[in-house]
Amino acid sequence: xxxxxTTITLLCFSVVANAAIPPDLVCTSExxxxxxxxxxxxxxxxxxxxxxxxxxxxxxxxESREEYLYGEVEEVEYLRYVTGNKTIIFEDSSFxxxxxxxxxxxxxxxxxxxxxxx
Numbered sequence: 001x002x003x004x005x006t007t008i009t010l011l012c013f014s015v016v017a018n019a020a021i022p023p024d025l026v027c028t029s030e031x032x033x034x035x036x037x038x039x040x041x042x043x044x045x046x047x048x049x050x051x052x053x054x055x056x057x058x059x060x061x062x063e064s065r066e067e068y069l070y071g072e073v074e075e076v077e078y079l080r081y082v083t084g085n086k087t088i089i090f091e092d093s094s095f096x097x098x099x100x101x102x103x104x105x106x107x108x109x110x111x112x113x114x115x116x117x118x
Contacts (some may be wrong), residue, residue: 020075021056022088022095025115029100032111037104047111051088051100054118060081088113 029047036042053073061067071083079090082093085104091097098113 021073022081024118025051026055026056027053027098027113027115028097029111029113034107034108034109036107038106049111051113051115052118058086058088062107086110093095100102 002048005076006016027050029051032047033042033043033044048063050061050067052061052067056073058070058073059067060070070086072085073088076082078104079093081088081090086100086102088098088100091099093118096115098115100111100113
């Protein structure tokens with residue numbers, strides 16, 4: 001029984017240790033769609049959001065807000081990352097394009113991202 005428990009524990013830690021983080025990137029978006037969680041109404045708006053991935057962390061900024069640490073990024077499956085209320089899915093291993101979704105109580109927002117490696 002102890003060997004089984006030890007083996008399971010080591011497997012869990014090895015999966016976490018092998019989890020990848022995205023490379024250092026800067027991503028921008030020109031527009032986003034917001035969807036009301038109450039009545040599913042939606043609208044497209046201009047965006048000046050900047051996503052900066054650095055050493056496994058996501059930093060956000062915009063014209064109206066200085067850069068701040070949003071959170072540590074965790075890979076939940078290949079090319080799919082989560083942090084806080086955000087899920088970021090990269091198109092492929094080039095990490096040049098992604099879709100970001102933000103789930104919050106009043107609304108959900110979705111935006112396309114274009115990225116460059118730094």
